[in-house]
Amino acid sequence: MSGSSPRPGSPFILLSAITVTIIILLCQILPVAASSFGETLNRRxxxxxxxxxxxxxxxxxxxLSGRNPTAVRVARASTTNSSSTGFGLMFMIDDPLTVGPEVKSKLVxxxxxFYAxxxxxxxxxLMAMNFAFMEGKYNGSTITILGRNTVFSAVREMPVIGGSGLFRFARGYVQVKxxxxxxxxxxxxxxxxVFVLHY
Structure with a gap:
């Protein structure tokens, strides 16, 4: 019969119910999936x-001296030479870290x-550097420093802003003399x- 409504249980009604259910589920799932680029984790x-x-x-x-310097100038401003503070001068560094003040003491x-x-x-x-350790269980781990160093002050302090390896999530500070x-x-x-909080 033309114009008759579908009978209950007919394939048309079943297909329509499935389609509506899928659309409702997609409307609930898609916004969550689209915005879930971050999640909260348990640190354990x-x-x-x-x-x-x-x-x-x-x-x-x-x-800075000798045939194999560990700090090399990489930039300077046009006004650096006339500045009493060397303003605008920048050095790239690969400086040894040792257990004692003698350069030939144990390298750690x-x-x-760099510093500028x-x-x-x-x-x-302005100092930005990684302490890349080579000794014992710390070999391959780093501590990252970023801060201000007024070099003629008796003691300076700069923050530890992070790290890698054994120092993931590191925070703390360094005192420099x-x-x-x-x-x-x-x-x-x-x-x-270096005083560092880490896991």
Whole structure:
């Protein structure tokens, strides 16, 4: 009969019910899937247990002189030479980190990154570097420093902003004291005390 409505249980009604159900489910699932690029994790799922505080003490050797310098100038501003603070000067570094102040003492890692003169009023450096460790269980792990270093202050402090390997999720600070500085060559030996919270 033309114009008659479908009978209950007919394939048309069953197909329509399935289609409506699928559309409703898609309307609920798709917005969630589209916005779920991030999720909250339980830290234990990454093997993170109790946070601990570690202290490291070593010496940073910034060598500008000789045939194999560990700090090399990579940039300067047109006004750097007339600046009393060297404003605009930048060095790339691969400085040895040793257990004692002598450069031939035991090597525990390298400080890799850069520093730049970022103050017009005093010798203040912007320092960005990774302490890439090579010793014992810390071999292959890094601690990342980013901060301001007023080099003629007796003690300076810079933040630890992260790390890798054993120092994932690291945070803390470093205290820095100049051990020796050669005004002729620019070479420096600096004591670093690192206080870092990590898992």
């Amino acid at each position: 799922s990454l093997g993170l247990k109790k946070e601990k505080l570690s202290h490291f003490r070593f010496y940073w050797h910034d060598i 890692g390298k400080a890799q990154g 003169s970022a103050s017009q009023q005093e010798v203040g450096l 100049t051990h020796s500085f050669n005004f002729t060559s620019g070479d420096a030996v600096v004591e670093y005390n």
